[in-house]
Every structure is written in C-alpha cells, then in structure tokens.
Amino acid sequence: MPRNDQFTFGPQVCGSLSAEAGAGREWLVTDGLGGYASGTVSGLRTRREHALLTVSGHVALASLDLTVTLPSGAKVPLYTHSWASGPIEPSGHRHLEMFTLDQGLPRWRWRIGDVVIERELAMRHGHPSLAVVHRVLSAPGPVGLAVAAMCTWRTAHTSRRADGPGLTVEPVTGGVILDGAYRLHGPGWQPAGSWHLGVRTGPASDDGAVEDLWHAGTFFRQAGPGGACEISAWAGPLGETPPPPPAIIAAERERAHRLVTLAKAEGYAETLVLAADRFIVRAPDGPDVVAGYPGQGCWPADTMTAYEGLFLDTGRVDEGRELLIARTRAAARNLRTPDAPWLRHDALDGPLWLVHAVDRHVTRTGDSALAAKLAAPLGRVLRHHLGGSGPLGIDPADGLIRLASPGPETPRVGKPVDLNALWVNALAAMCELLAEGGHDDSEPRARHARAQASFTARFPAPEGWLYDVIEGPAAAYPLGAGAHHDDPSLRPHQLLAWSLPHAPMRGRPSTAVRAVGESLLTPLGPRTLAPGEYGYQSQRPADPDMAHHQGPVWTWLIGPYADACAATGRPVDGLLDALDAHLSEAGVGSLGETADGDAPHHASGVPFSARSVAEALRVKQRYLT
Numbered sequence: 001m002p003r004n005d006q007f008t009f010g011p012q013v014c015g016s017l018s019a020e021a022g023a024g025r026e027w028l029v030t031d032g033l034g035g036y037a038s039g040t041v042s043g044l045r046t047r048r049e050h051a052l053l054t055v056s057g058h059v060a061l062a063s064l065d066l067t068v069t070l071p072s073g074a075k076v077p078l079y080t081h082s083w084a085s086g087p088i089e090p091s092g093h094r095h096l097e098m099f100t101l102d103q104g105l106p107r108w109r110w111r112i113g114d115v116v117i118e119r120e121l122a123m124r125h126g127h128p129s130l131a132v133v134h135r136v137l138s139a140p141g142p143v144g145l146a147v148a149a150m151c152t153w154r155t156a157h158t159s160r161r162a163d164g165p166g167l168t169v170e171p172v173t174g175g176v177i178l179d180g181a182y183r184l185h186g187p188g189w190q191p192a193g194s195w196h197l198g199v200r201t202g203p204a205s206d207d208g209a210v211e212d213l214w215h216a217g218t219f220f221r222q223a224g225p226g227g228a229c230e231i232s233a234w235a236g237p238l239g240e241t242p243p244p245p246p247a248i249i250a251a252e253r254e255r256a257h258r259l260v261t262l263a264k265a266e267g268y269a270e271t272l273v274l275a276a277d278r279f280i281v282r283a284p285d286g287p288d289v290v291a292g293y294p295g296q297g298c299w300p301a302d303t304m305t306a307y308e309g310l311f312l313d314t315g316r317v318d319e320g321r322e323l324l325i326a327r328t329r330a331a332a333r334n335l336r337t338p339d340a341p342w343l344r345h346d347a348l349d350g351p352l353w354l355v356h357a358v359d360r361h362v363t364r365t366g367d368s369a370l371a372a373k374l375a376a377p378l379g380r381v382l383r384h385h386l387g388g389s390g391p392l393g394i395d396p397a398d399g400l401i402r403l404a405s406p407g408p409e410t411p412r413v414g415k416p417v418d419l420n421a422l423w424v425n426a427l428a429a430m431c432e433l434l435a436e437g438g439h440d441d442s443e444p445r446a447r448h449a450r451a452q453a454s455f456t457a458r459f460p461a462p463e464g465w466l467y468d469v470i471e472g473p474a475a476a477y478p479l480g481a482g483a484h485h486d487d488p489s490l491r492p493h494q495l496l497a498w499s500l501p502h503a504p505m506r507g508r509p510s511t512a513v514r515a516v517g518e519s520l521l522t523p524l525g526p527r528t529l530a531p532g533e534y535g536y537q538s539q540r541p542a543d544p545d546m547a548h549h550q551g552p553v554w555t556w557l558i559g560p561y562a563d564a565c566a567a568t569g570r571p572v573d574g575l576l577d578a579l580d581a582h583l584s585e586a587g588v589g590s591l592g593e594t595a596d597g598d599a600p601h602h603a604s605g606v607p608f609s610a611r612s613v614a615e616a617l618r619v620k621q622r623y624l625t
Helices: 246-262 269-277 300-305 307-314 317-333 348-365 368-385 416-435 442-458 490-497 512-519 555-567 578-581 610-623
Strands: 006-009 026-030 037-038 051-055 057-071 075-077 080-083 088-091 096-102 104-111 114-122 131-138 144-157 169-172 175-178 182-184 189-198 210-223 228-234 280-283 285-290 392-394 401-404 469-473 484-487
Touching: 026 104, 026 114, 026 348, 037 114, 037 368, 051 131, 051 189, 051 228, 057 080, 057 114, 057 182, 057 210, 057 228, 114 144, 114 246, 131 144, 131 246, 144 175, 144 182, 144 228, 169 189, 169 307, 210 228, 228 246, 246 269, 246 490, 269 307, 269 610, 285 300, 300 307, 300 317, 300 610, 307 317, 307 348, 307 610, 317 348, 317 368, 317 490, 348 368, 348 416, 368 416, 401 416, 416 442, 416 490, 490 512, 490 555, 555 610
Parallel strands: none
Antiparallel strands: 006 096, 026 037, 037 051, 051 057, 057 075, 057 144, 080 088, 080 189, 096 104, 104 114, 114 131, 131 228, 144 210, 169 175, 175 182, 182 228, 189 210, 280 285, 392 401, 469 484
C-alpha cells in the first residue's frame, strides 16, 4: 500500500502528453542552495526552466537522453522532445510503465517487452550536485545504456541558440567541463559536439520557448540485470568529485526521514514537510526562502507569510530564528536605500508580515531574548516604512494606512483592508514584543487603540462584509462616484481581519466569513473575487501587467480562511481534503500558487509555492491533527 509520502502513476498517465496527464504533472528536487532539477512525469520539457541541473539561476544540464540497445540489437530511445518544426519525437514516454515520487525523489520505470529500465535521481543537499542512477531491473541478457548529455548554459528565463556564442568544452577524466561552470562525469564517455536545433520548451504561442541544445557527448555502459549506469553533474569546485550517485540518493532518503521525524508529522503532513523543505535555502547570510519554483526568487513578503508553516510547524526553530534576525537587521540596515527589497512596491506588506513572523516565533517558543533583540529595530523599520517617503503612509485623521499609488496587482489606492488588518496586528504585536523585551510600549499601544477603533468603525460594509478598500479614488472603480469610493466587492483580503492573532475584528460576530465561504471558497482555496462581481476573470492572465486578483484562486489563502473560521466558530473539518488530493495533480507532492476560479480549477502560476505549502501545513498541524 502506498505511503503518504509516495505518489505513483501508471502508464495511462505517464504515457500521455496531455496537460491532464504526464505532461501536466511536474516534479522538483532541490539542492538547498537555490539550485534545482525539475521536469514532468512524462519526461517532456514544457517550461524553459525544466532541466536536470539548474544552479545560480542558470540552466545547465537540460536532459539526459537514454537509449537502450536490446539483446536483439534494436535501439529504443526512452526520451521525448518537442520540436519547433512540429513533431514530438522520439516518443520514449510511450514506454513508461510507472513514475513514482518516493520521499520527494522521482523514479521512472520503462518497459520494452521483457526489458525493464529504471532511472532515479537526487540532488546533494548543500551542494550544487546532481546524482542519477540508471538500473537494469529485468532483461534476458546484457543491454546497452547510452545516455546523451544535452547541455546549455543560460539564465532560466532565456533561450540559447546555435548562432550565438558556443559553449566552451574542456575534456576531463570521465566527462567534460562546460563553459567553465559545471562538470559531467560517468562511465564510457564518448565526446560528441553538435547542436540539436529547435527544441521547444513551451507552447507554440511562445516564440521564445525554443532553444538549441549542445550534445556534449554520451555515457555508455553494457549492463545485465542488476547492473547500473551512474552519472554525476555538478557546479562549484569542479575538481572535487562528489560521492557516488547511490550514496547521495541514500543520504537524501535518510534526510527526508529525519525531516519528517523532526516535524512530528503524520499522514499527508509528511508530504507537506518534505515539500516545505524545498523552499528553505542557505544563502551567504543565513537561511532564506524561495517563493516558488520554477523561476521565482526570495521575496520578503512571501518569506514572512510562509514563515510559521515552513519553520515552526516543521521543528526548524533554530533556522527560523537565524532567518528572523538576519532579515530584521537587513531591513534596518537598508532603511536609507531606495531600492532595498523591503521597500519595493511589490513588498509593501513585507515589514508588517515580518513583525507577525517574529511575534509568532516568540509566542510559540517563549523566546523572550529574541523579542528583546528585535523589538527596537522592528520599530525603526515600521516607522521608516510608513513615514511618508514611500507609497505607504499613516493618515493622521484616523491612524490607518493609506496607499498613495497603485501596486502591480490591483489598483487598490486608498486604504486596503488587508494592509490595515496587518497594521493593527503589527501594532499589537509590537506592544507585546516591547513589553517582553523590557521596553516602553506606550507609543504603539496608543497607535493600536486608535487604528483598532478606526478599523472597526470604517471597514464594515452594509452588505455584511468588509470593504476591500476605503477612500479609494473613484476613477479606479468604474461603478464609483464622487471624489472617493469605498469598494464593497467581495474579496478574501478581509479574512486577515479575523485570522491574524491580533486581528481587529477578533471576537466580533460576522457574516463576512460565511459570505467568503459561500461565494469565494473552492476546493483549492478562496477565489480573489466573487464570480458575479464586475471584472471577474476565472483564469490568471498571461500578461503580467494585468490584474491577477480578479477571480483566480490563491491557494495560500486557505490558511487565513481556516483561521477566520476558527475565530468565528465555523467548522474547518475536511477543509484540506481536496488539497490533499491535489498533491498528485500538478506539482506532485506539493501545492502550486494559483488555480482557475471556475471548475475544474486547473492549476496556474508556479506549481511549487512556498506560501501555499506553508499555510496548508500550518492548518493541518494546528487544526486537523
């Protein structure tokens, strides 16, 4: 019987290249440094970022194309490529009988009659290093395993073509060094040196999703049943050979077991613990969090939104503490830097989430020393962030936060409900942190009382829920009138007014959470806008300049919804059942960023999202164990 941390697909999924089958399900392994390997269950690369080795933001080893020579002498390719000219060939996916994600590690099994070949891979944690093992599980005699190394060296969001600068090649024992950046090593290396032109890595509508791959050479081994062909690829110190691939795979399995044990996770929480680990990386200044794979970086607001689930609910308290100290110091140090990450327009709520994360850490661990260390610098960060030099400021008339210019997501100029719920929460948290650290908390306490009173007086709307924005410009809202407009559209941002530990609506009866559940909740989380509202769009637009909060599901909001339900006496039983099932539907063993607002709620955005995984894990550990 499959374990909760194991996912297996048979030939009907593996052998199909439809979006609902093998080409629509993706896998991911990471090295703990920001590097990763990713692809699809079927083996077809469908994104520019899909590769077996990506390091330092660069795609390196695109694929290892396996061809088996049968005892009869017939050659059978087991790999699959899509080409700009139209065809998909060869069709190695048709020989796949099984794909398994076991303790976070992918394994493929191909069958050609009575010959069965398996591939397993892992990345060495803490090293930019890939380990791949091909095994002959069954065969009537020796077979030939030829593994062609298809290479490039480019940034993850670009394509490299043959008419540009070529890759530099340096032969070394057992393989080659490419562009001085990474090394390949394995048995029976046979140099090649030719371009394969027009490999497609995305839909035909994306002209940029075509690249040329350099066939650097082929590894070869003749092997009978039980034999293997082991291949390594790594960056970093290229003269230091990593441990043998089987040893790396075994070590990663043992590490997965330790992570689950540390988190005291049971059931599908085990899978979420392993998924959470993919996002935690070791940066030069300490731990950090990758917001999502593939292609996203370390984003301050996402990091702190995901903090509790990624660190506290996995037992990684010491790493989390180190992260909070580093990020608070960095935010305080960069106060006078206009383009500092904490002050960018796309991280407006970052400092508010940082205060929340520190508060949750201190509350759950009793770490009063951390409160004493960080309370004062956090206060300085908030004062600067809301001091009026940037797009955010405090309205002296009511003590609430006003956003002076639109952000990249929605034209929410005015006083957004989520920012102000975070503000009230942060002020209360600062009072507790200052008091815990022996500091004077009179200023934030007075600010909190005023902001709390203003929030509860101004945000309730006649419809029975909260305004999404108050005092917004009428021009931003087609149905508005007058100089300012209060936006009553039903959105999930208001959940923060009940879900946060010091939320302004805590303890107050509300029909808002019920309304969100009735109109916005889907199996994968709340929609960002009710289907009947003006401007509703089910799908997340491909154009990044368009608003993507007009209806698509944001999965991470399942956390605030669960908290708001608990705070208002609504049940949370069964809330994550569909997300448990979804662990096998898109990013295998993980949860993605967004989904369509309309059924069947196809996944969109990145398939591996730190916030989504963290919030699902936090809800499961808090309410459903």
